[in-house]
Amino acid sequence: MIHRAVGTVYTNCVLFLLIWSVNGLEEIFGDFETLTSGQGWYYKGCTVDLNTDSFTGHHSLHVINRQAAWGGIYFDVSVKPTTNYYFRARIKLLNLSPGKLTSNVQVTTLVNSTEHGSQHPKLGEVRFMQPNVWQEIGGDFTTPSDVTGVSVYVQLHDIDVNYLLDSAVFNEVPALSSTWRQDSDILIDKLRKDDIQIRVQEESGSSNLTVELQQLKSEFAFGSAVNAEYIVNPNYKGYQDFFYDTFEWGVLENKLKWKQMEWSHGHVNHDVASNAINAMVEKGTKLRAHNIFWGIEKNIPKWQSSIPDDQIKGTLVDRLNDIVPFTKRKVEHWDVNNENLHGNYYEEKTGDVNLTMWMFRETRKLDPNVKLFLNDFAVVNERYFGEAYYNQGMMFKTTPDVPIYGIGVQSHLKTHVDPEVLKFRLDRLARIGLPIWITELDISNYDVNAKADYLEDVLRLYFSYPSIDGIMFWGFWSGRISKPAAALADGSPNNVKANPAGERLRKLIKQDWRTNESKSLSSGSTTIRAFRGDYSLKLLKNGHIIHSENFTLSKGGRYLDLHLAGSTVSIIG
Ligand SMILES: *[C@@H]1O[C@H](CO)[C@@H](O)[C@H](O)[C@H]1NC(C)=O
Ligand SMILES: *[C@@H]1O[C@H](CO)[C@@H](O)[C@H](O)[C@H]1NC(C)=O
Ligand SMILES: *[C@@H]1O[C@H](CO)[C@@H](O)[C@H](O)[C@H]1NC(C)=O
Numbered sequence: 001m002i003h004r005a006v007g008t009v010y011t012n013c014v015l016f017l018l019i020w021s022v023n024g025l026e027e028i029f030g031d032f033e034t035l036t037s038g039q040g041w042y043y044k045g046c047t048v049d050l051n052t053d054s055f056t057g058h059h060s061l062h063v064i065n066r067q068a069a070w071g072g073i074y075f076d077v078s079v080k081p082t083t084n085y086y087f088r089a090r091i092k093l094l095n096l097s098p099g100k101l102t103s104n105v106q107v108t109t110l111v112n113s114t115e116h117g118s119q120h121p122k123l124g125e126v127r128f129m130q131p132n133v134w135q136e137i138g139g140d141f142t143t144p145s146d147v148t149g150v151s152v153y154v155q156l157h158d159i160d161v162n163y164l165l166d167s168a169v170f171n172e173v174p175a176l177s178s179t180w181r182q183d184s185d186i187l188i189d190k191l192r193k194d195d196i197q198i199r200v201q202e203e204s205g206s207s208n209l210t211v212e213l214q215q216l217k218s219e220f221a222f223g224s225a226v227n228a229e230y231i232v233n234p235n236y237k238g239y240q241d242f243f244y245d246t247f248e249w250g251v252l253e254n255k256l257k258w259k260q261m262e263w264s265h266g267h268v269n270h271d272v273a274s275n276a277i278n279a280m281v282e283k284g285t286k287l288r289a290h291n292i293f294w295g296i297e298k299n300i301p302k303w304q305s306s307i308p309d310d311q312i313k314g315t316l317v318d319r320l321n322d323i324v325p326f327t328k329r330k331v332e333h334w335d336v337n338n339e340n341l342h343g344n345y346y347e348e349k350t351g352d353v354n355l356t357m358w359m360f361r362e363t364r365k366l367d368p369n370v371k372l373f374l375n376d377f378a379v380v381n382e383r384y385f386g387e388a389y390y391n392q393g394m395m396f397k398t399t400p401d402v403p404i405y406g407i408g409v410q411s412h413l414k415t416h417v418d419p420e421v422l423k424f425r426l427d428r429l430a431r432i433g434l435p436i437w438i439t440e441l442d443i444s445n446y447d448v449n450a451k452a453d454y455l456e457d458v459l460r461l462y463f464s465y466p467s468i469d470g471i472m473f474w475g476f477w478s479g480r481i482s483k484p485a486a487a488l489a490d491g492s493p494n495n496v497k498a499n500p501a502g503e504r505l506r507k508l509i510k511q512d513w514r515t516n517e518s519k520s521l522s523s524g525s526t527t528i529r530a531f532r533g534d535y536s537l538k539l540l541k542n543g544h545i546i547h548s549e550n551f552t553l554s555k556g557g558r559y560l561d562l563h564l565a566g567s568t569v570s571i572i573g
């Protein structure tokens with residue numbers, strides 16, 4: 001207890017600020033503790049009452065007798081023009097439509113503005129929601145400059161589904177400081193660097209010593225998708241040189257996909273993938289593998305559509321037994337069931353809503369070491385699927401024996417997403433508490449200088465973001481890239497040259513975010529703060545190398561203790 005008057009005032013102020021900041025960040029404006037209206041929420045085309053099964057507080061809203069897809073709860077929210085907002089709530093479905101595995105839940109808006117009248121942009125969607133668990137719904141949006149009013153709607157396609165709703169939040173997206181670019185360097189230093197302490201003890205007094213430190217590899221992964229043929233074809237030497245000189249990680253764009261490996265049932269072609277993988281492993285490139293399954297109907301192997309439902313699972317087992325041992329010890333990661341937020345072909349065919357968890361477990365049985373990922377799109381570059389991904393990630397993480405390692409975020413940036421919004425969407429996923437990898441980054445813009453600037457913003461944000469451990473581009477060369485406006489390099493197959501965006505990338509990852517330092521030292525010690533990764537160290541005496549060694553700098557730092565007797569060097573620690 002502080003009894004002095006000044007102290008009390010101070011304490012109250014701090015308390016007030018604490019409460020204010022907590023509420024300021026996540027103000028629950030629809031906690032549904034009572035049925036009184038006037039709290040910003042309304043209902044139509046349904047009836048509501050209170051239920052004691054709640055996500056927060058003691059009650060939630062129980063929504064029944066829905067008469068149409070639009071029948072349900074909506075919110076009138078007060079907004080300012082040209083501002084980023086988010087809506088978030090918890091929902092629990094109490095039943096499903098007969099014969100259905102899941103139900104589609106959306107959050108939509110009504111945005112009124114003077115120039116465009118009423119528009120109805122969608123905020124977020126959970127395509128395949130399971131019943132009987134609290135799940136998150138929501139999304140973010142930016143108000144137009146002439147906004148006059150906004151309503152937010154919770155909408156379920158299936159009219160006969162009843163639900164509970166709780167913990168509704170509407171708020172501004174937290175602002176990024178105007179100095180965030182400079183500040184990112186501080187975060188990067190804290191997150192990505194550590195100290196190398198070097199101590200040299202010399203028997204014969206001090207002499208003219210220099211230590212040279214050169215980083216060979218980065219702990220943080222920078223990589224790209226590659227074309228499996230071009231990476232081994234001698235006519236594409238320029239393509240290969242650019243790739244190997246810029247990136248330390250690779251992923252085959254297409255040739256590990258089931259449809260591409262097995263055009264006709266039972267005839268699996270391993271050769272193209274095998275040649276490319278072996279060539280890259282030989283060069284010391286680390287590999288992500290993409291993907292075992294892809295349950296979006298247009299991407300399944302063609303022959304599979306004529307397989308009877310009760311035989312589908314057998315084909316999945318065959319695929320696992322073929323592909324997982326094939327890549328074992330050669331790849332670091334597998335994307336197990338690509339884009340599962342967008343397609344549940346195999347769940348529908350087998351009637352098993354948790355089939356993807358089974359896929360993860362089966363993959364683990366065949367390879368105990370490979371790291372297993374979900375991988376999805378429109379989770380940060382668009383606003384729609386972030387909550388769905390949060391739900392899925394949490395469900396996988398909290399279900400026993402589901403060997404999930406990380407969350408793959410594709411990040412195909414077709415439009416300029418405000419870094420503040422991009423960070424908000426990452427924060428949404430980081431709450432899962434698993435490592436995030438950016439798996440398919442591309443930035444489409446034919447103005448290469450604007451692309452270079454935005455690329456730097458995006459890379460700064462991602463590289464300074466604690467849960468992100470790697471960034472893979474989805475191609476780099478204009479001669480072979482799925483989105484031509486995203487190219488980082490141009491030229492002929494034998495002479496691939498960085499464009500301004502590619503140059504910016506190389507400056508950041510090969511220069512600014514890499515350590516290459518020389519320091520002269522007399523007997524004694526020196527500390528060099530360096531990016532984590534693999535190093536080559538050389539100790540020079542009067543310009544002559546008297547000792548070299550390689551080591552890895554990882555979290556926690558590195559201490560090197562060298563003992564010199566004449567020109568003999570022994571390592572003490
Ligand atoms: C939006 O405009 C429509 C049509 O004029 C009106 O019915 C509705 O109440 C308005 N909603 C808000 C939130 O301003
Ligand atoms: C699917 O898995 C979730 C999470 O473990 C679980 O709550 C749910 O009951 C499972 N669904 C079925 C139909 O088994
Ligand atoms: C490291 O720095 C030295 C001296 O500044 C320079 O000559 C060399 O090219 C650099 N190496 C790399 C890989 O950047």
Ligand SMILES: *[C@@H]1O[C@H](CO)[C@@H](O)[C@H](O)[C@H]1NC(C)=O
Pocket residue numbers: 208210540541542543544
């Ligand atoms: C120290 O070594 C450098 C070469 O690394 C040489 O140029 C310099 O003359 C030496 N200085 C002394 C005092 O020996």
Ligand SMILES: *[C@@H]1O[C@H](CO)[C@@H](O)[C@H](O)[C@H]1NC(C)=O
Pocket residue numbers: 216536548549550
């Ligand atoms: C350090 O690694 C480099 C690159 O792999 C290699 O060329 C060199 O021989 C290694 N040096 C030592 C001392 O092991």
